[in-house]
């Protein structure tokens with residue numbers, strides 16, 4: 563994808579200024595990925611997050627400028643990284659687009675977060691309201707993008723994960739038709755304090771985790787359609803079930819799984835039907851021990867591919883004494899480092915973090931086509947909220963509203 567010789571020869575490295583919104587987990591891996599961008603020169607203009615102490619600590623550790631306001635950060639940057647909770651994505655993205663900046667929006671793109679009150683309860687509101695609200699939010703962001711000289715770069719790292727990009731190559735070169743896919747993102751619970759409250763995260767496992775394999779699947783059907791017929795194959799309907807297992811009276815908490823969610827689901831399965839009648843079945847949960855479980859299997863009419871993002875067998879370690887690996891990173895949310903482990907020699911590489919950043923900065927600098935764009939982001943959110951409506955109807959099929967762009 564990146565080593566086209568004539569492209570590289572013709573390319574004169576441009577310098578771009580990056581501004582990071584947020585100083586938590588995602589801000590950290592964006593910072594690390596920015597340090598691995600080679601196609602352009604990246605200068606980090608600064609970081610903004612509302613809590614001064616945390617923002618300053620993040621900035622000090624990385625020798626960055628700590629901005630007192632978001633406006634200061636946006637004005638001093640060419641590209642804004644939205645690494646703040648989902649409830650903030652729309653406002654931050656629109657502010658940056660209005661100032662003609664490019665915006666890297668972390669997943670999930672946007673959503674429905676209730677009436678803005680602290681007492682909003684995600685368990686009891688009508689899901690049609692959420693679907694309508696999420697579609698309106700998408701439309702507002704797309705309208706801002708249309709008017710802007712900047713564009714949206716949707717930070718769905720699964721699109722750029724090397725295994726998914728290899729599958730893109732296979733589809734493009736063989737003209738294969740994907741008949742069905744299944745995939746999953748699960749682990750034992752998010753670290754983020756904002757996650758678990760609908761008013762901040764806009765949903766539970768389907769929104770926070772399911773969006774990854776779902777968007778990977780939507781992307782591959784786009785690739786298939788573009789390669790064969792010059793137009794993407796879009797999703798048309800979903801059937802979904804969601805459950806809150808850790809909040810059922812019968813759940814027995816043994817301390818290994820996070821269990822303090824207030825009003826979100828911790829298990830979801832979504833069945834997606836595409837316009838050509840083919841399928842994707844996606845699972846997402848907070849109920850899986852042993853590290854992050856991220857995979858997507860593609861069953862095509864001419865090949866089969868299993869994309870193991872985490873864990874994979876690139877490396878395995880056996881450690882007889884837990885304390886020996888005290889200072890050694892093994893794999894995300896692994897739980898224990900003792901015994902056999904799927905130790906990742908470079909986890910960010912397998913997850914696609916550095917590849918998405920490389921691609922985005924080339925998109926901005928050299929105006930190349932965006933793989934994970936606002937259309938893919940919009941399809942993903944529309945499918946998720948159609949999914950929540952379906953879950954309210956105990957899995958009945960719901961059509962995904964179309965969003966004209």
Ligand SMILES: NC(=O)c1ccc[n+]([C@@H]2O[C@H](COP(=O)([O-])OP(=O)(O)OC[C@H]3O[C@@H](n4cnc5c(N)ncnc54)[C@H](O)[C@@H]3O)[C@@H](O)[C@H]2O)c1
Pocket residue numbers: 583584585586587588589610611612613616644645646647648650668669670717719754755756770
């Ligand atoms: N692609 C991935 O693999 C991945 C992994 C984790 C998180 N994420 C996404 O990244 C985003 C941030 O999640 P996180 O895990 O870093 O959360 P976090 O809680 O670790 O950090 C969130 C940061 O946003 C800041 N913030 C809160 N309100 C803000 C506002 N109004 N304006 C600006 N900043 C504000 C907080 O101060 C904090 O620094 C979420 O959308 C999440 O879904 C993506």
